[in-house]
Amino acid sequence: EQGIISKEDYKQIDRGLGEILEEIESGIFKLDGDDEDIHMAIEGRLTQKIGDAGKRLHTARSRNDQVALDFRLFVQNNTKKIANLILENIETFITVARDNSSVLLPGMTHLQHAQPINFGYHMMAYASMFKRDYERFISSYNRNNYSPIGCAALAGTSHPLDRNITANKLGFKEPTLNCLDTVSDRDFALEILFNISTMIMHISRLSEELVLWSSSEFRFITLSDRHATGSSIMPQKKNPDIPELLRGKTGRVNGNLVSLLTVMKGLPLAYNKDMQEDKEGVFDSVKTALLSLQVLNEMIQDMTINIDNMNKACMIGHLSATDLADYLVKEAGIPFRDAYHITGNVVNLAEDKGIDISELSLEDLQSIDSRIGEGVISLLDNRVSMNARNSEGGTSTVRTIEQIDKLSRWLNEQKDK
Numbered sequence: 001e002q003g004i005i006s007k008e009d010y011k012q013i014d015r016g017l018g019e020i021l022e023e024i025e026s027g028i029f030k031l032d033g034d035d036e037d038i039h040m041a042i043e044g045r046l047t048q049k050i051g052d053a054g055k056r057l058h059t060a061r062s063r064n065d066q067v068a069l070d071f072r073l074f075v076q077n078n079t080k081k082i083a084n085l086i087l088e089n090i091e092t093f094i095t096v097a098r099d100n101s102s103v104l105l106p107g108m109t110h111l112q113h114a115q116p117i118n119f120g121y122h123m124m125a126y127a128s129m130f131k132r133d134y135e136r137f138i139s140s141y142n143r144n145n146y147s148p149i150g151c152a153a154l155a156g157t158s159h160p161l162d163r164n165i166t167a168n169k170l171g172f173k174e175p176t177l178n179c180l181d182t183v184s185d186r187d188f189a190l191e192i193l194f195n196i197s198t199m200i201m202h203i204s205r206l207s208e209e210l211v212l213w214s215s216s217e218f219r220f221i222t223l224s225d226r227h228a229t230g231s232s233i234m235p236q237k238k239n240p241d242i243p244e245l246l247r248g249k250t251g252r253v254n255g256n257l258v259s260l261l262t263v264m265k266g267l268p269l270a271y272n273k274d275m276q277e278d279k280e281g282v283f284d285s286v287k288t289a290l291l292s293l294q295v296l297n298e299m300i301q302d303m304t305i306n307i308d309n310m311n312k313a314c315m316i317g318h319l320s321a322t323d324l325a326d327y328l329v330k331e332a333g334i335p336f337r338d339a340y341h342i343t344g345n346v347v348n349l350a351e352d353k354g355i356d357i358s359e360l361s362l363e364d365l366q367s368i369d370s371r372i373g374e375g376v377i378s379l380l381d382n383r384v385s386m387n388a389r390n391s392e393g394g395t396s397t398v399r400t401i402e403q404i405d406k407l408s409r410w411l412n413e414q415k416d417k
């Protein structure tokens with residue numbers, strides 16, 4: 001279109017490259033040890049096929065902008081793939097959350113029982129993390145949606161290129177702004193590595209909880225046989241292999257991020273051979289991300305939730321103690337710090353009796369402080385306690401359903417884009 005090569009040469013080059021692509025895909029294409037790299041190998045094979053027209057292939061091009069283009073296309077395409085898989089996982093979280101928005105679960109801090117929540121609320125916490133992950137990937141996609149081709153080695157070219165044409169044909173928004181920056185830029189690669197590391201960290205946190213929850217000490221969930229294995233020597237064992245493997249991927253992808261950051265930190269402009277180290281870690285992290293998201297989605301769909309065991313666990317740790325303190329503040333007008341100490345004494349009494357605070361009688365409670373009235377008894381019920389946390393973003397079933405509906409609307413908006 002710009003008259004840089006003739007239409008006849010263009011037709012021959014286009015035909016020849018198509019034939020070479022078929023050779024590569026069929027495994028016929030042979031790399032010659034004398035060729036410096038894949039670019040020179042393809043140009044050499046093209047020249048063998050079509051003659052001197054093949055020597056015009058590299059006109060107004062450099063391997064620097066070609067590599068930047070190919071790598072950016074790889075990152076952009078896989079950014080979209082990962083983002084779509086994240087949406088699928090969010091949909092699964094929403095489904096599980098909606099089905100279990102009334103199922104009691106001990107909420108924890110420091111891995112100690114703290115307050116009663118519902119299992120759906122817990123799943124929505126991970127759905128919220130994944131929403132942020134999705135937004136990071138989409139933000140990176142939009143920020144990096146600029147074409148490097150036409151930048152040549154570092155300073156552009158004297159040939160009359162229209163970089164907007166090539167940007168449009170390649171699916172980019174527009175050309176990059178500065179050629180010197182473009183051929184030396186690997187921010188787009190660092191971004192996908194960071195985004196994957198953050199996402200895998202979230203997967204690792206969930207995997208850790210699945211490992212705990214599937215243990216004999218918790219038994220909150222049962223993993224499907226597809227996602228657990230037996231022991232080679234102990235026939236009674238059912239090991240949570242898949243969540244352990246997912247958890248273990250975190251160090252790998254974090255290492256890939258740190259590796260590329262270290263490669264890039266001291267490079268002068270523009271291109272340097274150090275940058276050949278940019279691809280292997282990205283390829284590995286992308287593959288790991290795609291596989292991890294697929295496996296996680298299947299595992300969450302297939303696991304069994306053991307409601308009775310969660311209910312029993314809620315009777316350990318005096319989960320409604322905060323409700324007693326709040327009652328003393330609101331109904332008896334007691335300063336919170338005093339209410340805090342009164343509640344501590346009530347907890348000690350329950351411990352001495354070997355029961356949960358919710359199982360104490362009114363007589364027991366009033367033996368600690370006579371200002372405790374009959375109305376507190378119902379408030380100490382774990383389900384009442386869970387539903388009492390009705391502020392926006394809270395754990396009550398009503399608020400959990402509200403969060404589910406809001407995220408469902410957002411999810412549908414993303415699918416429609």
